[in-house]
Amino acid sequence: MVAHTPAGGTGKLPAMSRTKVLSIVGPGRSGTTLLAGVLGEVDGVCNVGELRWLWHRGILQRRPCGCGRPPDECPVWSQVIAKLAMGSTETPAGVVAAQDELAARRHRLRVIRGATRADPDWSALQRVRAVTGQLIRAITDVTGARVIVDSSKRAQDAAVLAGLDEVDHYVVHIVRDPAAVAFSWQRRDKTVQVGDxxxxxxxxxxxxxxxxxxxxxxxxxxxxxxxxxERWMFLRYEDFVAAPRPTVSRLLAFLGEEENAPFVDEDSVVLGLQHTVAGNPNRFRVGRIRITLDDEWRSRMPRRRRLLVRALTWPLLLRYRYPVGDATARSRPTDPSARERQSPAEP
Structure with a gap:
């Protein structure tokens, strides 16, 4: 998250402004952290990382923000937390307990469907939604952001945000070939260098x-x-890394933002320090980043494992236009004329 000073230096947006919140939904190791980081370099956009972990990992466990400090010592999150304390009677432990109830697998569909249906009898959902709304207002007040990017990844966390009346909520659903995702999770040599x-x-x-x-x-x-x-966009990781700049430009247009994509050339961007509250170690990377396809799995993943992946995931592979056989994935069109013939909500 990059802090911006709103007009007049008051720390607040005009009364008629509505904050846009973008939920990035997708499995881990699918470029969600990278995409959020690129968007976070756009003026007026705040990348907060995986917002759902603020109370547990951030406040209770004091894990570092993207700036390297625990949230209560971070120049941005300390202000956000102070505003929350003034406007809410919830304790961090109480919020975590309510979040845990929502996270149970047996409750997943109920939470997601709660995006459009009132569920007044479910106290945990009402509490999490109320404190999340207060959190969004506090982030907006402190940063002056027009757009907040939450890369929490899970549909149920996006559903909580979708149920907030005071925000304009958008979703980008990003997917990646499951063989690539599985290989990335299995790699024991995958490291991220951050300073020393x-x-x-x-x-x-x-x-x-x-x-x-x-x-x-x-x-x-x-x-x-x-x-x-009109608030839903589908994106494949493979298409994003094949055309990073046009993809981000299209995403900004989807959000109704007129800012330019923050690229120095077609596939390189300079990432600054961002106040991400949680996420994988890639969120600490700063400096010039070249966005390229990571397809090491094709040469290092045993063929029998690749075939097992196909056998277990083939219905979704077909939906997302991945090959069911052990072959190179077909690319979706990314040029504007092709996009005009496809709904942004459809894979």
């Missing part, structure tokens, strides 16, 4: 990776039916 420190990425076995990929995709499909088509 080396961060090792979390690992996950093949079947749990595929289960989460499928659950994320199916949850997103349910959420898509609860979000207006």
């Amino acid at each position: 420190q080396v961060h090792t990425m979390t690992t996950r076995r093949l079947l749990p990776s595929l289960q989460r990929w499928s659950e994320n995709a199916l949850s997103a499909e349910v959420l898509r039916r609860c979000v207006p088509s």
